[in-house]
Amino acid sequence: MKNRNPVVEQSKMQLASLGKIESRTQFGGYALTVEKVTFAYINEDALYLRASEALQMYHAKRALEPLVYSKRGMPVQLNYYKVDAKLWQDPEQLLRLSASSLRAAQNEMATRTVTLRLKDLPNLSLRMEMMLHKVGISSVKLLCETGSRQTWLKLRAKNKHIGLKTLFSLEGAISGHHQAALPVATREALSAWYVKTLHLDPKVEHF
CATH class of the missing domain: 1.10.150.20 (5' to 3' exonuclease, C-terminal subdomain)
Structure with a gap:
């Protein structure tokens, strides 16, 4: 079944302490959410974390590949960065950065729900x-x-x-x-x- 994508399952297992992680298909890939808040995205069997302060600091030291998709034939860069092999091999760092991505997404949603009509x-x-x-x-x-x-x-x-x-x-x-x-x-x-x-x-x- 499609929802048993191995990267989805691996991500859920390694990041389980963040809460109940759910996945849904989106734009040909999978969005990962905790309590309906999206903090990561899986595209072409690669995990991308939403930008956060901690992730930006990590990115400054070790350049991570941004998520880029094509919109009407034009490349569009999203505010997500790829988890590379070295980061996968450092589960504590991966969990720390993922938690930071989740907090950033939660804060943005909280702000949005207050200011938007x-x-x-x-x-x-x-x-x-x-x-x-x-x-x-x-x-x-x-x-x-x-x-x-x-x-x-x-x-x-x-x-x-x-x-x-x-x-x-x-x-x-x-x-x-x-x-x-x-x-x-x-x-x-x-x-x-x-x-x-x-x-x-x-x-x-x-x-």
């Missing part, structure tokens, strides 16, 4: 922000804590026309994706929950 998230409009306020979801922090499914149920209780696309939009807003770019596994899981929740025919496509 709901309408500033992917897929959400001012109208949706107003609808969310009416069901008690008044901040990005509350939306993330409530989750896409429970938020959708609250909206559905007020408006029976709320459908699957809104569920995708809420999940994307929380995870930072356009709803059309959600990982296939996430879309399938949400679709199955939607069909089960509304007791719909799974053979019929619903919007």
